[in-house]
Amino acid sequence: MIPAYVPNPVAVIVGGGTPIDLGKHYRDGRRVLGDGKTYRGLFGGILGGILVGILLIWIEGMLGFSIHTLLSVVLLASGALIGDLVKSFFKRRLNKKRGEKWLIADQYDLVAGAFAMVALFDLPWLTAHVTLAVALWIIIATPLLHRGANIIGYLAGMKDVPW
Numbered sequence: 754m755i756p757a758y759v760p761n762p763v764a765v766i767v768g769g770g771t772p773i774d775l776g777k778h779y780r781d782g783r784r785v786l787g788d789g790k791t792y793r794g795l796f797g798g799i800l801g802g803i804l805v806g807i808l809l810i811w812i813e814g815m816l817g818f819s820i821h822t823l824l825s826v827v828l829l830a831s832g833a834l835i836g837d838l839v840k841s842f843f844k845r846r847l848n849k850k851r852g853e854k855w856l857i858a859d860q861y862d863l864v865a866g867a868f869a870m871v872a873l874f875d876l877p878w879l880t881a882h883v884t885l886a887v888a889l890w891i892i893i894a895t896p897l898l899h900r901g902a903n904i905i906g907y908l909a910g911m912k913d914v915p916w
Protein backbone atom coordinates (compact mmCIF):
# COMPACT_ATOMS: atom_id res chain seq x y z
CA MET A 754 0.00 0.00 0.00
CA ILE A 755 2.99 2.32 0.27
CA PRO A 756 2.60 3.59 -3.35
CA ALA A 757 -1.04 4.41 -2.47
CA TYR A 758 -0.25 6.05 0.88
CA VAL A 759 2.46 8.40 -0.39
CA PRO A 760 0.48 10.54 -2.93
CA ASN A 761 -1.81 12.26 -0.39
CA PRO A 762 0.92 13.71 1.86
CA VAL A 763 2.97 14.65 -1.22
CA ALA A 764 -0.09 16.47 -2.62
CA VAL A 765 -0.35 18.43 0.65
CA ILE A 766 3.30 19.48 0.32
CA VAL A 767 3.43 20.31 -3.41
CA GLY A 768 -0.25 21.24 -3.93
CA GLY A 769 -1.55 24.69 -4.74
CA GLY A 770 -2.05 26.80 -7.83
CA THR A 771 -4.65 26.11 -10.50
CA PRO A 772 -7.58 24.03 -9.22
CA ILE A 773 -8.51 21.02 -11.37
CA ASP A 774 -12.09 22.29 -11.79
CA LEU A 775 -10.63 25.67 -12.92
CA GLY A 776 -12.86 27.39 -10.39
CA LYS A 777 -15.99 26.19 -12.16
CA HIS A 778 -19.31 25.51 -10.52
CA TYR A 779 -21.56 22.48 -10.94
CA ARG A 780 -25.27 22.80 -11.80
CA ASP A 781 -26.11 22.80 -8.06
CA GLY A 782 -24.22 26.11 -7.83
CA ARG A 783 -21.37 24.65 -5.78
CA ARG A 784 -17.79 24.07 -6.90
CA VAL A 785 -17.20 20.92 -8.96
CA LEU A 786 -14.22 19.83 -6.82
CA GLY A 787 -13.06 22.90 -4.88
CA ASP A 788 -9.76 24.67 -4.30
CA GLY A 789 -8.34 21.69 -2.36
CA LYS A 790 -7.85 19.70 -5.59
CA THR A 791 -5.10 21.18 -7.75
CA TYR A 792 -3.12 19.99 -10.78
CA ARG A 793 0.14 20.35 -8.90
CA GLY A 794 -1.15 18.23 -6.03
CA LEU A 795 -2.57 15.59 -8.36
CA PHE A 796 0.43 15.12 -10.65
CA GLY A 797 3.07 15.78 -7.99
CA GLY A 798 1.38 13.32 -5.63
CA ILE A 799 1.09 10.58 -8.25
CA LEU A 800 4.71 11.12 -9.30
CA GLY A 801 5.80 10.93 -5.66
CA GLY A 802 3.94 7.64 -5.20
CA ILE A 803 5.49 6.20 -8.36
CA LEU A 804 9.03 7.24 -7.37
CA VAL A 805 8.68 5.72 -3.90
CA GLY A 806 7.18 2.62 -5.56
CA ILE A 807 10.20 2.30 -7.85
CA LEU A 808 12.44 2.55 -4.78
CA LEU A 809 10.31 -0.20 -3.22
CA ILE A 810 10.75 -2.47 -6.26
CA TRP A 811 14.50 -1.96 -5.94
CA ILE A 812 14.49 -2.74 -2.19
CA GLU A 813 12.34 -5.85 -2.78
CA GLY A 814 14.85 -6.99 -5.40
CA MET A 815 17.73 -6.62 -2.94
CA LEU A 816 15.83 -8.62 -0.31
CA GLY A 817 15.09 -11.31 -2.86
CA PHE A 818 11.32 -11.04 -3.30
CA SER A 819 8.99 -9.15 -5.58
CA ILE A 820 5.51 -7.85 -4.93
CA HIS A 821 5.42 -4.64 -6.92
CA THR A 822 5.75 -4.05 -10.62
CA LEU A 823 5.87 -0.73 -12.44
CA LEU A 824 2.21 -1.32 -13.38
CA SER A 825 1.03 -2.04 -9.83
CA VAL A 826 2.89 1.03 -8.57
CA VAL A 827 1.39 3.34 -11.22
CA LEU A 828 -2.13 1.96 -10.61
CA LEU A 829 -1.93 2.26 -6.81
CA ALA A 830 -0.48 5.79 -6.88
CA SER A 831 -2.89 7.17 -9.49
CA GLY A 832 -5.86 5.29 -7.98
CA ALA A 833 -5.24 6.86 -4.58
CA LEU A 834 -5.65 10.41 -5.88
CA ILE A 835 -8.40 9.53 -8.36
CA GLY A 836 -10.32 8.15 -5.38
CA ASP A 837 -9.59 11.42 -3.58
CA LEU A 838 -11.00 13.43 -6.51
CA VAL A 839 -14.17 11.33 -6.76
CA LYS A 840 -14.61 11.74 -2.99
CA SER A 841 -14.31 15.53 -3.25
CA PHE A 842 -16.84 15.61 -6.11
CA PHE A 843 -19.46 13.93 -3.92
CA LYS A 844 -18.37 15.90 -0.88
CA ARG A 845 -19.19 19.15 -2.73
CA ARG A 846 -22.56 17.72 -3.84
CA LEU A 847 -23.34 17.13 -0.13
CA ASN A 848 -22.52 20.81 0.44
CA LYS A 849 -19.48 20.01 2.58
CA LYS A 850 -16.84 22.73 2.44
CA ARG A 851 -13.21 22.24 1.52
CA GLY A 852 -11.46 20.51 4.39
CA GLU A 853 -14.69 19.72 6.21
CA LYS A 854 -14.76 16.29 7.88
CA TRP A 855 -16.49 13.42 6.12
CA LEU A 856 -16.05 10.25 8.16
CA ILE A 857 -15.20 6.99 6.33
CA ALA A 858 -15.03 8.71 2.93
CA ASP A 859 -12.00 10.87 3.89
CA GLN A 860 -10.17 7.81 5.23
CA TYR A 861 -11.00 5.19 2.63
CA ASP A 862 -11.18 7.17 -0.63
CA LEU A 863 -7.57 6.26 -1.44
CA VAL A 864 -8.16 2.57 -0.68
CA ALA A 865 -11.27 2.43 -2.89
CA GLY A 866 -9.52 4.29 -5.71
CA ALA A 867 -6.33 2.23 -5.57
CA PHE A 868 -8.22 -1.08 -5.40
CA ALA A 869 -10.53 -0.01 -8.23
CA MET A 870 -7.55 0.78 -10.46
CA VAL A 871 -5.75 -2.52 -9.85
CA ALA A 872 -9.03 -4.44 -10.15
CA LEU A 873 -9.64 -2.82 -13.54
CA PHE A 874 -6.15 -2.98 -15.00
CA ASP A 875 -4.22 -5.68 -13.10
CA LEU A 876 -6.67 -8.08 -11.49
CA PRO A 877 -4.08 -10.90 -11.27
CA TRP A 878 -1.91 -8.66 -9.08
CA LEU A 879 -4.84 -7.90 -6.79
CA THR A 880 -5.86 -11.53 -6.32
CA ALA A 881 -2.25 -12.63 -5.85
CA HIS A 882 -1.29 -10.06 -3.23
CA VAL A 883 -4.41 -8.72 -1.52
CA THR A 884 -5.57 -11.75 0.44
CA LEU A 885 -8.34 -11.49 3.03
CA ALA A 886 -5.76 -11.04 5.81
CA VAL A 887 -3.99 -8.27 3.86
CA ALA A 888 -7.31 -6.54 3.16
CA LEU A 889 -8.18 -6.66 6.87
CA TRP A 890 -4.85 -5.10 7.80
CA ILE A 891 -5.39 -2.35 5.24
CA ILE A 892 -8.85 -1.62 6.66
CA ILE A 893 -7.40 -1.38 10.19
CA ALA A 894 -4.17 0.46 9.41
CA THR A 895 -5.46 3.05 6.91
CA PRO A 896 -7.52 5.28 9.27
CA LEU A 897 -4.70 5.15 11.86
CA LEU A 898 -2.05 6.17 9.32
CA HIS A 899 -4.42 8.79 7.90
CA ARG A 900 -4.99 10.36 11.31
CA GLY A 901 -1.31 10.21 12.25
CA ALA A 902 -0.17 11.79 8.99
CA ASN A 903 -2.77 14.56 9.22
CA ILE A 904 -1.81 15.45 12.80
CA ILE A 905 1.84 15.69 11.70
CA GLY A 906 0.82 17.81 8.69
CA TYR A 907 -1.23 20.10 10.96
CA LEU A 908 1.54 20.51 13.55
CA ALA A 909 4.03 21.20 10.75
CA GLY A 910 1.73 23.98 9.53
CA MET A 911 1.10 22.27 6.19
CA LYS A 912 -2.53 21.43 6.80
CA ASP A 913 -5.26 23.77 8.06
CA VAL A 914 -7.06 21.00 9.97
CA PRO A 915 -5.71 17.93 11.84
CA TRP A 916 -7.87 15.46 9.77
Ligand code: CTP
Nearest residue numbers: 764765768769789790791794795841851852853
Ligand atom coordinates in the same frame (compact mmCIF):
# COMPACT_ATOMS: atom_id res chain seq x y z
N1 CTP B 1 -4.12 18.80 -2.55
C1 CTP B 1 -3.95 19.31 -3.83
N2 CTP B 1 -4.36 18.60 -4.93
C2 CTP B 1 -4.94 17.37 -4.79
C3 CTP B 1 -5.12 16.83 -3.49
C4 CTP B 1 -4.70 17.57 -2.38
O1 CTP B 1 -3.43 20.42 -3.99
N3 CTP B 1 -5.32 16.69 -5.89
C5 CTP B 1 -3.65 19.60 -1.40
C6 CTP B 1 -4.58 20.79 -1.11
O2 CTP B 1 -3.78 21.85 -0.63
C7 CTP B 1 -5.49 20.25 -0.02
C8 CTP B 1 -4.53 19.40 0.80
O3 CTP B 1 -3.65 18.82 -0.19
O4 CTP B 1 -6.09 21.26 0.76
C9 CTP B 1 -5.22 18.32 1.62
O5 CTP B 1 -5.87 17.38 0.77
P1 CTP B 1 -7.32 16.84 1.10
O6 CTP B 1 -7.51 16.62 2.55
O7 CTP B 1 -7.60 15.73 0.16
O8 CTP B 1 -8.24 18.09 0.60
P2 CTP B 1 -9.20 19.06 1.40
O9 CTP B 1 -8.61 20.43 1.41
O10 CTP B 1 -9.59 18.45 2.67
O11 CTP B 1 -10.48 19.13 0.43
P3 CTP B 1 -11.75 18.18 0.38
O12 CTP B 1 -12.74 18.76 1.33
O13 CTP B 1 -12.18 18.29 -1.04
O14 CTP B 1 -11.32 16.81 0.76
Ligand code: MG
Nearest residue numbers: 852853859916
Ligand atom coordinates in the same frame (compact mmCIF):
# COMPACT_ATOMS: atom_id res chain seq x y z
MG1 MG C 1 -9.47 16.64 3.62
